[in-house]
Each structure stands twice: as C-alpha cells, then as structure tokens.
Amino acid sequence: MRLEDAVIGWTPEQWDWHPTAGRIDVGLIRDCRWTSIFGKTEGALAAEWRTMPNREKHMFQLFILIVVAEGIDPQVAHAAFLKIDEYRWGILRDVPGAEQRPNSDY
Numbered sequence: 001m002r003l004e005d006a007v008i009g010w011t012p013e014q015w016d017w018h019p020t021a022g023r024i025d026v027g028l029i030r031d032c033r034w035t036s037i038f039g040k041t042e043g044a045l046a047a048e049w050r051t052m053p054n055r056e057k058h059m060f061q062l063f064i065l066i067v068v069a070e071g072i073d074p075q076v077a078h079a080a081f082l083k084i085d086e087y088r089w090g091i092l093r094d095v096p097g098a099e100q101r102p103n104s105d106y
Contacts, residue, residue: 001026001083001085002084002085002086003055003059003085003086003087004044004049004050004055005029005044006027006028006043006083006084007026007028007029007042007044007045008024008026008041008042008043008062009024009025009026009037009038009040009041010023010025010038010039010041010070010072011023011024011038011039011040012039012069012070012071012072013070013071013072014070014071015039018039020037021039022071022072022076023038023076024038024076024077025037025038025080026080026081026083026084028044029044040070055086056086056090059081059084059086059087059090060087063077063081078095079097085099089101
C-alpha cells in the first residue's frame with residue numbers, strides 16, 4: 001500500500017490497562033476499525049497527511065517513536081511497516097522485506 005493511503009495504529013506497551021497494549025498494525029484508510037482498536041493512530045486519517053512535505057521522513061521518525069518511546073517490539077513494528085511500499089523501498093537492501101523502488105537504480 002502507498003504511504004499516502006496508510007494508517008498506522010498502535011497502543012504503547014506502557015498502557016498495560018489497554019487491551020491492545022504493545023500491538024501495532026498498518027492498513028488502508030478505508031478500513032474503519034482504526035479509531036476503535038488502538039490507543040493511537042497516525043497517517044491518512046489526518047487531513048494534512050496527503051500534502052505533508054517529507055512524508056517518508058516522517059514515517060521513519062514515527063517508526064522510531066513507536067519503537068523507542070512507545071515500547072513496541074522492533075520486529076513487530078517492522079513487520080507492520082512492511083505493508084507500506086515506501087518503507088520497503090527506504091530500508092537497507094540487506095534488511096528482510098526490503099525492495100528496490102520501481103523505476104530506480106538505487
């Protein structure tokens with residue numbers, strides 16, 4: 001899925017009272033379950049997401065926030081983010097799940 005259509009939903013590990021504590025998922029905006037399952041969401045649900053400059057950079061910053069500050073397991077977060085085309089294209093080629101960006105030599 002393209003980043004412009006992606007919604008990232010997660011609940012911080014520290015929210016041990018929440019039923020989805022420590023969980024994350026990535027899906028399309030048309031999937032309405034995002035607002036009721038996870039404690040936090042980011043992405044295509046926000047009006048400014050489609051026009052945000054440096055959206056790919058923001059995606060990687062969000063990944064770091066989710067892992068470092070929110071306590072989501074890095075491999076679980078990585079598996080969820082692999083659903084996003086720009087994530088797969090932006091990670092190092094020796095990382096499992098990486099892909100070359102279409103029409104690109106790098």
